[in-house]
Amino acid sequence: MKKILITIGAVLVLFIILLYWSLNSTPENYETSKIVTLDNVNSINFKDYDSLIVSASTLYEANDLKKLMQGEHYRKAWATPIKVPVVFLDTLLGGLTIIKEGGGNQTKSLKLQDSIGNKYALRSINKTPGPLVPKFAKTLGLENIIIDGISAQHPYAATVVALLADAANILHTSPKVYFIPKQETLKEYNENYGNKLFLFEHETESKTNWTSIENVSTIIETDDLQELKLERGDSLRIDEHALVRARLFDLIIGDWDRHAKQWGWVIKNEQNGQIAIPLPADRDNAFFNVGGIIPSIIANKNVTPEVRPFIDDIDYLPGLIHDFDVYFLKNTAASVFVEEAQLLQNLLSDQAIENAVRQWPSQIYELNGLEIEKKLKNRRDQLQNYAKEFHRILIEKPYPTVPLKGSEDVDFEGHYLNCFECY
Secondary structure: OHHHHHHHHHHHHHHHHHHHHHHOOOOOOOOEEEEOOOOOHHHOOHHHOOEEEEEEEOOOOOOHHHHHHHOOOOHHHHHOOEEEEEOOOOOHHHOOEEEEEEEOOOOEEEEEEOOOOOEEEEEEOOOOOHHHOOHHHHHOOOHHHHHHHHHHOOOOHHHHHHHHHHHOOOOOOOOEEEEEOOOHHHHHHHHHHOOEEEEEEEOOOEOOOOOOOOOEEEEEEHHHHHHHHHHHHHHEEEOHHHHHHHHHHHHHHOOOOOOHHHEEEEEEEEOOEEEEEEEEOOOOOOOOOOOOHHHHHHOOOOOOOOOOOOOOOOOOHHHHOOHHHHHHHOOOOHHHHHHHHHHHHHHOOHHHHHHHHOOOOHHHHHHHHHHHHHHHHHHHHOHHHHHHHHHHHHHHOOOOOOOOOOOOOOOOOOOOOOOOOOO
16 A cells, blocks of 8 residues: 555656646747748838738747647647738728727737728737636646647637638628738737737627628627617517527537627517527637647546537537526527538538638648548537537526626616526
């Protein structure tokens, strides 16, 4: 027994040594949005360039030990240079003005508006996960686990997801990758936003209709949808088929982070009222690639059930079903889930998947393309089984008893707090 305890202790000590060794191996002189073709960024006139060769970040470069402990992830994709358009805000789409700074726990963003009132967002491809690091992790010197975990996100996933969504007849925010130089239009935001890579996309709230849907009155976020429901009651309903399709689509692309703040709603006027059509946004966690000893422990279904890896099949479906789903879909018939699964399987053909993934620059496709195509096809092929299980889990889950994320300030007055139809 004593020998066993000594062995366990030795293994634990070795594990701790390897852990801290890997955590301290992050390169000190890393760069974000590194421009490969230019030596002196600060003296360059970017108006002389319509595109640049840029890598997203060298922060996630790692030695073999770090890859073993913290995963291979998409490190090479982050560090690989690609050709990116150079954009100035005063000429993009006829000229854009900055409304305000936004962003969540990881992503810096600027809210923009064009001359006719369409709203857009510049969302940083590089993340700042500092706010997510628990105090105990900082105390123990483990914050690098959280920071390095961003390498499990694919820096260019959103552009592929948009093309897949087109094939699936699902709305999206039309994200594009741009390099934004320092410029007069950025004003006081130059230091944080100049000379960096961004996703430029539509906002999930707009008084103007930028979608292809007709008879739209407005585009709003989830908390505003709930307030509208309090006002309109039964005359406002959601498009259940569209939402089920969007959520099953999330399963195919492995996007596990789908809380209420990541959805907009296109409000369409109909003869007998209004219908809210879901508008998914924020695809940071599509194709989330978890690997290595530490991330695999963290992503264990008994530790963090919602953080599911993008593998050939879904290893734990309950982790991917949220209060958001129960709130909007608990009373939806099982037949709707099966019908939408069948439709997605037809729409997302092998050709549609390959066309979407192969829009990536060739150097990125060579790194990740074939593997992602294979996983997408495998998950699509199993979608009817996932759809049936999704519905079964929904039925078992209780209604939420607290507001959805982002809806804390909505005055429900006891109505529509637990579900979209619970008056």
